[in-house]
Amino acid sequence: MFHKLLSAAAGAFALAATSATAATVDVAVTDANGKPAANTVVTLAPDVQPAPASHVAAxxxxxxxxxxxxxxxxxxxxxxxxxxxxxxxxxxxxxxxxxxxxxxxxxxxxxxxxxxxxxxxxxxxxxxxxxxxxxxxxxxxDAPFAAVTDALGHAQIRDVPDGAWHAAAWHPQLRIGKQPAPVALAVSGQQTKLSLTLALSGTPMAGMSRMHKSDY
Amino acid sequence: MKARFALAAWVALAGPAAAADFQFEGYGDVRLVAPPSTESYLDGELGKLRYGSGDDNFQLGDLVGQGRVLITPELMATATARAEDDYGPALNLLEAYIRYRPVSTNEWRWSVKVGAFFPPMSLENEQVGWTSFWTITPSAINSWVGEELRIIGAEGTLEWRRESGTLTLAGAVFGDNDPAGVMIADRGWTFDDRYTGLFGPQRLPDASAFGATPPVYAHLFTEIDHRPGWYLDLSWEPADIGGFEVMRYDNDADPRDTQGGQIAWHTRFWDVGFEKQLGKLTLLSQGMSGATTIEPSPFFHQTTDFRSAYALAGYDMDEWWAAARVDVFQTRTTASFPSDLDEDGHAFTLSLSWLPKKWLRFTAELLSVDDTRQERLVEGDPAHAVETQLQFLTRVYF
CATH class of the missing domain: 2.60.40.420 (Cupredoxins -  blue copper proteins)
Incomplete structure (x- = not known):
């Protein structure tokens, strides 16, 4: 139950005939049951240094x-x-x-x-x-690009320069010390898709049904 | 510490601070009940359930309010009261305490709680008014805890918060609960979400009146021997939700002491609990084993060993949730003369809940108890009984 699984399928394809120097990475994250994994942080770190300036919110x-x-x-x-x-x-x-x-x-x-x-x-x-x-x-x-997935498990990371990157994921329901290894991602063209699957455990926050829980 | 002092302290503190940060919440509920044909223990009989013969159709359930005032962010006073029209005072207090918990920016955090409050071992009763999320009626163990036990004293808690989870040690000294044990010994286990208020008596079974004219009542929150009781509770709550808990409780009452016709019952027990969440599935289990003893004269002694355990499986679909629970329970009594207080039983509970609005809950619950208790022969009833109770609850939160 608690084994962590990260599988990534990363593919790149050009949508325009002209060469592009930066792309938008469309991220889709699901859990092991194929359900959207909201609140996943996905970071992109370049394989080649120096890294570009941070595009993450200040x-x-x-x-x-x-x-x-x-x-x-x-x-x-x-x-x-x-x-x-x-x-x-x-x-x-x-x-x-x-x-x-x-x-x-x-x-x-x-x-x-x-x-x-x-x-x-x-x-x-x-x-x-x-x-x-x-x-x-x-x-x-630390990474120059990062985003948090929405309720549908989606996120967009914009203005990522073409090149070789590594994508990493973090989620509150990943067990401590069991973070998945980063996966390679080749960015080229205007649009790149990144799909990740995470094995999650537990529930990070109380749902509607738990809202009358007494916490004091 | 007396419950009266706790209440007075709460009232005194609530006034000036109310403007700063006061919150009030609670609920009221009505129930459509199909009870068993036996009579409820609340009416002095040996039924195991809240409702019995004559309690069918609509019942006004509970009206519970919980007030909380933050005197400072670290000092909080809270009280929970219940209004009812059937048993005991119309307005009663379930809990009233003050908690001091300084904020900590390292792994350790401590807190102190003073007043009257439920002991911390229940894995079911975590909602406002000490109610259960999963079912209407808690297990035999937590029904008994809610009926006979209240910690009237002080509790200290130390938490060690790691990334992998939190280890918590809680210890308390308390008084004013020396008769605790009389109900489990003289009547046995029951299943009920009506928890005893701090003021007002609890009716003993007519079958154990021992020559007195029924009804006979126990005043459970009374100090008799002026000797404090204690408990230690150790729990581990991992980060991925779940946990393990073990408690040793001993009210350390002097079983030879009496006061105003009430006897001090020396009650002590072990309680262990386990919880695990697997996706939408939650598994809960508790086990309890203990004993209660009285020796009110050189010529009479009685010890009742009591044991119970339950396993609950709950499935949470957010607005809907369902639970199934199995309870087993037993008591064994040895006394100066032959006893008819032994019992053996089990129970099944099925519950389905719907929360269409954050302020509205519907729950249907089927609870069936099968047990054998020789004491029923005193009432002219068979020792073996199967009692089934069906409830449809509508609860409005405010």
């Missing part, structure tokens, strides 16, 4: 509503920052004890936090000290 916003962090997963560049907003009916005490970043602050209803700078790459799990059910993940990317 600033992300994480909101809090109904005792939930929204979105569950964000990706920010190394050195980038996250701002937390509270549109909930209660205060929160946001914190992280991850090796990537340790911080804590209180945030009342209607407030916006000071930016939290993430200067180490990796994944920071974010929690609320008042409401234990709340969780979010900040993926701090």
């Amino acid at each position: 600033r992300v916003v994480i909101d809090q509503q109904h005792e939930t962090f929204l979105p569950l997963v964000v990706v920010v560049r190394k050195g980038g920052e996250a701002v937390f907003t509270n549109n909930d009916t209660t205060m929160h005490q946001v914190y992280s004890f991850s090796s990537v970043k340790q911080f804590q602050f209180e945030i009342d209803r209607g407030q916006v936090s000071k930016p939290v700078v993430f200067d180490k790459s990796g994944v920071a799990a974010i929690g609320c000290n008042i409401h234990d059910n709340m969780v979010a993940y900040v993926f701090v990317a």
Whole structure:
């Protein structure tokens, strides 16, 4: 059950007669049952150095509503920052004890936090000290390109220069220490497709049916 | 610590802080019930279920409210109350406590809880009002915990949070619960989601009145021997959801002590629990083994060994979910004279729930209990009984 599986099928094809120097990578991620794997972080790192400048967001916003962090997963560049907003009916005490970043602050209803700078790459799990059910993940990317899949398991990574790349995936339901190995991806032309399959376990967040869970 | 003090403290703290951060939630429910022909234990009989003869058609179930105030982000006071029209006071308190939990930015986090609260071992009762997500009626184990046990005291918790999961050690000292054990000994296991309030009595079976004129009541949340009880609870919750839990509980009551006609029951038990989530499938299991002893005079002693276990399989499709549970239970009593309090039984529960709106829940539950208890002969009934209860619940959350 807990074996991790990553299979990748990467193909490239040119859609235009003219040569292109950059492409959009269409990412589709599914779980082992073929269901869309939302909230997957997919990163692209070049095989040849130096890497281009980061195209990953330098600033992300994480909101809090109904005792939930929204979105569950964000990706920010190394050195980038996250701002937390509270549109909930209660205060929160946001914190992280991850090796990537340790911080804590209180945030009342209607407030916006000071930016939290993430200067180490990796994944920071974010929690609320008042409401234990709340969780979010900040993926701090070293790679110059990264995106998070939507509810359909899709993401688009734009302006990727032609060349040889390695694609890596991370998801909150991948077991610790069982991250799949990066897969090679040849980017050429205007459109490149990347399909990934991940073996996921557990449930990262409470569904609608669990919303009356008492977490204090 | 007295429950009354906890309530007073909560009320005192709630006032000035309410404007800062106060939340109130809860639920009310009505039920269409097809009960068994036996009479419920709540009416002093030896039925195993909440509803019995005369309880058919519509029943007003529970009206439960939980208030919570954040005095600071790290200091929280909460209380849960229930209104009812059948048994006990019209308004009763299920829990009331204050929790201090400083934020930690390393792997360790500690907290302290003071007041009156349920012990932490139930794997079923995790929703508002200590209700179960999977079923209407909890297992025999957690029905008993909700009926007879309440921790009125202080609990300290230490968490070690690793990437692979969280290891939690909780320990408590408590009092005001010395009669706990009388129901499991004199009446046996039951299945019920009506948890005993902190105020008001619980009716004992008429069959064990021992010369007194029924109805006879136990005041479960009473201090008799002025000796604190304790528990230690160790749990491991891996990151991929699931877990393992083991608890040792001992109320350390002096079985020779009595007060106002009530006896201190020395109740102690082991409880183990296991939970695993496999995709949409959740497996839960708990087992409990313990004993309760009284020695109110040099000429009389009684010890009841009690055991139960359940396994629950639940399938969660988000708005819909289903559960099937099997319970087994047993008691064995040795006393100064021959006892008729032994019982052996098992139960099956099937439940299907639908949450069409976040504030509306429907659940259909079929619960069948098959057991043998010689004590029923005192009432002129056969020792063996099969009781089946069907409920259709409509619960509105607010």
